[in-house]
Amino acid sequence: MNEQLHQITLNFADGVTHQFSVAAGSNILDAAIAAEMPVLYQCRSGGCSSCICNLTQGEAVTQAGASASLLGSEFDAGQRLLCVSQANSDCTFDMAYGSEVGSTAAREVHAFIDSVERIGSNVMKLTVELAEGEWLEFRPGQFMQIVVPGLGVLRSYSPSSTQVNLPKMEFLIRLLPGGAMSTFLENEAGTDHVLTLSGPYGAFFLRDEHKRVPHIFVAGGTGLAPILSMIDTLRQSSGRKPPMLLSFGCAVPEALFSQEDIELRQQWLPSLEARICVDREATEGLHLGSPVSALREGDVSNPDTVAYLCGPQPMIDAATQRLIELGVKAQNIFAEQFVASH
Numbered sequence: 001m002n003e004q005l006h007q008i009t010l011n012f013a014d015g016v017t018h019q020f021s022v023a024a025g026s027n028i029l030d031a032a033i034a035a036e037m038p039v040l041y042q043c044r045s046g047g048c049s050s051c052i053c054n055l056t057q058g059e060a061v062t063q064a065g066a067s068a069s070l071l072g073s074e075f076d077a078g079q080r081l082l083c084v085s086q087a088n089s090d091c092t093f094d095m096a097y098g099s100e101v102g103s104t105a106a107r108e109v110h111a112f113i114d115s116v117e118r119i120g121s122n123v124m125k126l127t128v129e130l131a132e133g134e135w136l137e138f139r140p141g142q143f144m145q146i147v148v149p150g151l152g153v154l155r156s157y158s159p160s161s162t163q164v165n166l167p168k169m170e171f172l173i174r175l176l177p178g179g180a181m182s183t184f185l186e187n188e189a190g191t192d193h194v195l196t197l198s199g200p201y202g203a204f205f206l207r208d209e210h211k212r213v214p215h216i217f218v219a220g221g222t223g224l225a226p227i228l229s230m231i232d233t234l235r236q237s238s239g240r241k242p243p244m245l246l247s248f249g250c251a252v253p254e255a256l257f258s259q260e261d262i263e264l265r266q267q268w269l270p271s272l273e274a275r276i277c278v279d280r281e282a283t284e285g286l287h288l289g290s291p292v293s294a295l296r297e298g299d300v301s302n303p304d305t306v307a308y309l310c311g312p313q314p315m316i317d318a319a320t321q322r323l324i325e326l327g328v329k330a331q332n333i334f335a336e337q338f339v340a341s342h
């Protein structure tokens with residue numbers, strides 16, 4: 001009996017279209033990878049949203065037994081996670097990124113530890129240098145997985161540095177009591193250690209097609225790392241810099257970090273405004289409240305404003321709602337949930 005095939009069309013944001021076939025009932029992402037489509041993915045199990053896209057024609061459903069992190073309303077609006085979906089007919093999907101993005105395949109690299117420095121009450125800055133002859137390409141906002149030496153477990157961190165800083169890379173790591181990476185950094189990490197990293201991963205990255213419009217960045221805790229990489233990338237790019245607003249918050253003043261880095265960037269970038277927030281015990285110059293509460297009427301004067309959010313899920317939900325109220329279009333809001341893992 002002939003296997004029934006469905007034709008899948010992927011429309012990328014740069015106008016490029018790719019097509020491939022998938023057997024009825026088979027996983028769409030597996031078929032896309034086998035056909036070498038430039039699609040983004042990471043967990044392949046419905047949990048990270050890297051493979052999200054928008055179904056515009058045809059019928060694609062979540063495979064039986066798969067768990068997807070999509071809300072019912074998102075599914076109804078056409079959103080699909082390719083890694084847990086099957087096609088019941090020919091389908092067309094819109095991808096929110098250009099076709100060149102997913103062609104940056106993840107790879108494994110090795111890097112020496114340059115320095116480990118405590119920069120806040122519960123944050124470490126880890127600086128590494130890629131080993132001789134090793135290289136990778138990543139977009140500002142994407143993340144790497146780092147193997148915790150001795151334990152072999154993986155932890156995901158976004159570089160706060162940019163492609164231009166390679167072979168050096170910098171990560172901001174939140175310390176968790178008893179956490180695998182935290183224990184390694186606090187007790188064992190030294191400049192003789194070689195780390196194994198893989199990546200880049202993730203669909204949260206600075207969108208080139210929006211780089212001339214006003215930017216709003218909302219960051220909670222070490223969710224600041226990918227945002228710093230984005231701001232630096234805009235700074236390093238040619239041409240006029242767009243207006244940028246950074247709203248960054250931690251629980252209390254002693255938990256704050258990277259303030260000098262932010263001030264330095266404000267000196268370099270007159271178009272960057274920063275609001276530094278704490279939930280409690282605000283001292284002079286700090287906004288009392290969440291980075292979402294620091295957003296105000298008048299922050300969005302251009303309807304094409306683009307926003308990037310990184311932090312805990314409740315912050316992302318609140319920031320998304322507030323930004324839409326202020327006039328940012330939902331499709332111009334990009335977010336990544338920051339999940340601390342032990």
Ligand code: FES
Nearest residue numbers: 042044049051083
């Ligand atoms: S690859 Fe993680 S949700 Fe699909």
